[in-house]
Amino acid sequence: MSGASTGEGAPSGAGGRPRDPAIEEAIIESTRILLATKGYSSMTIGDIVADAGVTRPTLYRRWANKYELVVDALQHGLRKQREAYPPLDLQKLAPREAMVEAVRRLDPRYHNPRAMTLHGNFMAEAEREPGLLQQMREHGNQPRCEELAEVLRDLQRRGAVREDVDLDMIVSLAFGSYFADFNRYGRAVPTDFADRLVATLWPVLATPDGKGLV
Structure with missing residues (x-):
């Protein structure tokens, strides 16, 4: 109480x-x-x-x-x-490091260990109270996903990420990975989760000449 x-x-x-x-x-x-x-x-x-x-x-x-x-x-x-969230100064970070930090901020449990349960409850209410899930999408999920998308667009402008990459799909994969990990293991997210995720995706994203300017 x-x-x-x-x-x-x-x-x-x-x-x-x-x-x-x-x-x-x-x-x-x-x-x-x-x-x-x-x-x-x-x-x-x-x-x-x-x-x-x-x-x-x-x-x-x-x-x-x-x-x-x-x-x-x-x-x-x-x-x-x-x-x-700590300040995100892209110009002070190498391209891959910038993506790691943006992916880290995707975690719904950042500063809120109950967030996955809240997401689950709002999804369970989608038929009865659809406005709740819409609120979560509009004010929580979409802004954090858009931040990663903007980081990736900036890295494209810097020549680190390929122009032909489907950024929307990359963002969905990265965001969804936190839910997949929680549903598989039910654990606190590992401290190296964002690093491992970006290490997996980076070879697909990086420009061939500069290897993503890592």
């Missing part, structure tokens, strides 16, 4: 809702834990307020329903993940 105080802060000005970051953080964190352990359909508002140590009115002053709360919890986690 997060055990947040149920005391209220000053009004936010948005519809007169009181805003207390500590209370909201407790509710968000409880929601994220329960999403992973119970799933969206089984998780109730009662579960969330009990775990967070708040009251129903406290929660409903901030979110109209469970769906809106879950979307905010997802956005919160993705924001924390983005903040945890």
Whole structure:
């Protein structure tokens, strides 16, 4: 239990809702834990307020329903993940090293060990609440995949990656490899996973003359 105080802060000005970051953080964190352990359909508002140590009115002053709360919890986690990424300065990295770092950022579990379970829960809800998976695609999966795609396009401009490579397929293979590893082994991703993946793909990507300017 997060055990947040149920005391209220000053009004936010948005519809007169009181805003207390500590209370909201407790509710968000409880929601994220329960999403992973119970799933969206089984998780109730009662579960969330009990775990967070708040009251129903406290929660409903901030979110109209469970769906809106879950979307905010997802956005919160993705924001924390983005903040945890180290700066990526392509000009200071050799081409292959740049791809390794971009592939490392594809891992849904980066800064969030429960991410695979959350993905699984959202996929399981695709028929009942398709908006949840769409939120994950739009704000989580596509941006991190686009970052790798942009790195690969930059490496093409630098002459390190072949022009005829199907970059979209490479991105899908790289992103999907994290899910395949989790489904095969159910483990924390090995520290050398991105290096091994790029070592496997690099011979296909590298320009023949400069061997990818490794």
